[in-house]
């Protein structure tokens with residue numbers, strides 16, 4: 103099962119809604135799939151808020167990735 107991105111509207115950030123959202127998501131996942139043993143997530147290294155939420159949930163780094171992009175079409 104793959105979830106979407108965790109997002110809190112800018113004017114509501116800093117009230118632990120991001121944490122609450124992620125806990126609710128994990129609870130819903132476990133209710134539907136009780137045999138789930140682990141959850142994978144990905145966050146930019148510079149995303150201090152999301153990494154703070156993940157730390158609090160006990161999520162640990164297992165792999166670091168470099169993402170590469172290039173423009174296509176008229177911009178290339």
Ligand SMILES: CC(C)(COP(=O)(O)OP(=O)(O)OC[C@H]1O[C@@H](n2cnc3c(N)ncnc32)[C@H](O)[C@@H]1OP(=O)(O)O)[C@@H](O)C(=O)NCCC(=O)NCCS
Nearest residue numbers: 108109110115116117118119120121145150151152154155
């Ligand atoms: C990431 C996001 C969902 C967090 O939502 P939020 O409701 O503001 O998060 P919280 O209030 O639960 O705060 C998260 C942590 O960041 C910390 N934090 C708050 N301001 C901070 C700052 N300026 N620098 C570092 N950490 C900060 C809080 O202390 C909290 O940690 P704590 O619980 O250990 O105290 C929200 O910032 C967001 O929507 N960002 C844009 C979308 C995004 O980047 N999503 C994640 C993609 S992987």
